[in-house]
Amino acid sequence: MGSDPKCEGLHAEKLLDESALVGAGGELANVFVYVRKGLEGWKFATPTEAVQVTQEGCTYVPHVLGVRVGQPLEIGNGDPVSHNVHGYAKKNPGFNQTQAPGAAVMTKVFNRSEVLVPLKCDIHGWMSTFVGVVENPFFAVSAVDGSFDLGQLPPGDYQIAARHEIFGLQKQDITITAAGAQTIEFSFSEE
Amino acid sequence: MSETTSHPRSPGFGIVFFLLGIVVVGGFGVGWLPEVKSAHGHGIDGVIRYLLGTTGALFFLGCIVLGYFVMKYGRGEAQSGAIVSNRTQAIWAIVPVLVMCAISEVGVLVMGLPVFAEVYGEAPDDAYEVEVVGKQFEWLVRYPGPDGVFGEVDHAKVHETRNPLGLVKSDPAAQDDIVVRGKVHIPVDRMTVVRLRALDVIHSFTVPLFRVKQDTLPGYTAYTQFTPEEVGIFELACAELCGLGHYRMQGSVIVESEESLKNWLSEQEPWL
């Protein structure tokens, strides 16, 4: 994929393009799903424990993740090459810093909700990860089989949103009753 | 004698200029230019050598004269005849003006124009065409494919991994375009015309051994042309500050025979 010979040595096979991972039956992975509306009245304690993302084999792991407003995000470099961590945030302040091999972990805190904030390495253009910054703990990233689990929402009316780095945003309204599990399905298509 | 010692004297200071002249001329004389590998490059090196020769000689002469003056007049002896007429002073102004105009315009016009024609002149019809696009921090190389036509691009469609140049699907000419990162394959002994563009900031396409350097400006299409004379792999670098990865915007130009170039091209999949 890339043009950095040092990166090519780090993985046996060619790197996978993670921007649109679609299963055999059309299941879409790496969609960030979250509760967009309906929890305005609630207050949730901000976790102090940091969320981790690392650069390994010249790729970001994981490729999509969620973090709470105010919760620290720790970015590490496990590679023998330098990367620059370039946060293209719009509502939060952007940043762009080189992280040399073995350099200290970089800690970032986002103070406003923003879905999704891309983190990129400009030196290795293919490297990116997407951070969903949200205000409540009800979010998930779709798995390889396209499934996701938002956890136990209290009964009420909600707007659930799903955002994919390529295919964009979709929203659906649902009502949760005390009765039990609810299923919601999003389908994306390339324009 | 007492007069001449009442002020500090140091005629030996003149040696500084002799040494400077020798070191500078000797230093350049070592020949730092790497061996040139393109046709027009010989012309560029010719201009450089011409300038080295002429200005080197003048600089050396100047050093010798200044050094000699300092040694001779540094001893503190009274000198007569220092005041000369306006006419003499004017003549000694006209001489350097004529010398420098001659030397410099011979460089630009007599030596330079033929090379200028090679570098910027009309390319022959059978020139080989390839497109190189600069972006932070790599060179994207596009080959027109069998139809020989570069298809349409739309920057709104650019995606790092999915469509790095933003090729437009609906354009048939774009269907067979080949996009490769960092590797420019070109034929030996035939003129290559490189179409240069940039996606984000200014870059500069330089292949030092070919004596090629051309900025790529976003919003413009620039061209540079050269004829490689030797099969081999030559380093491609960026010569205009383009951001924190400027220093590692490395690529390579692979010069090969027509035969193996054709083979290589036929093995490539179109991007779309």
Add this chain to the structure above:
Amino acid sequence: MAVEDHSAPTSFVKKYIFSQDHKVIGLQYILTALFMAIVGGWLAVMIRTQITWPEKAMVTPENYLSLVTMHGTIMVFFVVSLALVSGLGNFLVPLMLGARDMAYPFLNMLSYWTVVPACFLVLVSFVVEGGAAAAGWTAYPPLSALPEAVPGSGLGQTLWLLAMALFIASFTMGGLNYIATVLNCRAKGMSLMRMPLTVWTYFMSAVLGVLSFPPLTAAAIMLLLDRHGGTSFFLPSGLVFNNEVLAHEGGTPLLFQHLFWFLGHPEVYVLVLPGIGITFDLIASFARRPVFGYKTSVYALWVVGFLSMIVWGHHMYVTGMNPYVGEYFSIATVLITAPFAVLGMNLVASVWRSRIRMEVPMYWALGTVAVIGLGGFGGLFLATSISDIYFHDSFFVVGHFHLMIGVVTVLSTFGALYHWFPKMFGRVMNAGLGKLHFWLTYVPMVALFFLMHLQGMSGLLRRYYDHSIYEFQAPGRELALVITILTYAAFAAQAIFFWNFFYSMFKGVKVGANPWNATTLEWTAPSPAPHGNWPGALPVVDRHPYDYDPAAEEDSDYKPQGVVA
């Protein structure tokens, strides 16, 4: 017009801080510049350390670019401009013209106090988010326009632009003041063609500065608007960052380069010409003979000044500008070597049939002459568009422009400080230390920038954080270590100067009004020169500025240019 006789200030603040006395303001500029020089020099040390041992990764790539950018910016605008042009110029021009002060003393004070906040902004920008500006001292957009392009293009670049705007305002006030002073405040009998060459060069420098800075002001404002106002003067459509096209459209990055170099090239002469003028004056004072070719030198200055305004495009040969336009610029640019050669010839010929006194300033002056030659000839390689294809943005360029705007200017500034120190403080600087300082500065500086030419010849590219991943840059890298050691030496040697300067200010040997037996008017004023420069009447000029006779008795071999009644 006579300068209004402003009476001597009495309070400390009026005398030394918000002073309107050109000598105090000149010293304020010089001291500010000396401070900034320590910063700029330290940045050079860091730059050299990083590129010599890239594997140690002493700084990150983005910080490295900030170092290079700020080193260049500080050295050009806040060291050389301030020390040589604003500082020494302020001190010397009225004294050499036989004036009581500058034409506009208040404007003079204002111009100094405008540049102080600019220095402050430049220094502060190192610690803001994203770091100091990193787009090079040339600040080419789009790199300098878009925060996403490089971290330094965030707040750091904004502060850089504001600092530039303040600097330009200050420098323009200063330039107008020089022009007005030269045209209106000359002593009786001081016709233009009797002015010392130092004053002539300051005059040319001011004219060039006043004519060429406005376009840069415009460019800076347009760039600020592109950055913060959503305009697109310099930004074309279709710029892609992070897979998204920016909203800008219709501008062109080339426009900025034209505006920048329309200033940038004359700016080089703004800096270099006073250095050359001072060198002429120092040589005359210590060679004890009239300057050779005074008139032809003045004409050459005018030609240089004129040509320098019409050749800016030679910085842009490979930018994609129409090559035929480039060819015009090339033909015109190389012509500058002609008047320059006249100046160089005249400098050398001014030593012919002389009787040299090897006082400290003369070391610096003679040393400068050779560097003008080396730097001048080097320029021809870059001015010729064909050879520039190879040299553009290589270390050859770095070596060349340092020789001209770094070495010629720094050497002549030092020479001038040693020479005019008595007029500033009534004492001389220690000669032994002065010579030691000369050798430890001259040899490493000339050597290291000469070696950079060779690096450029071999293909080494500038503004590189790490050259080691390229095979073609390997031969050039072999010289890096030597260059870096020479840099350390040159930097360390400045401690000698600082000690000598400040020690001599209070403890140096006291001297009279004219310790060098020199002819120009400033030496008819007491040392140190009082407020108003001459306690009684102003001198009246009755001859040309360099009336030395090397055939006469040693101690009566000169006639002052004017006499005080």
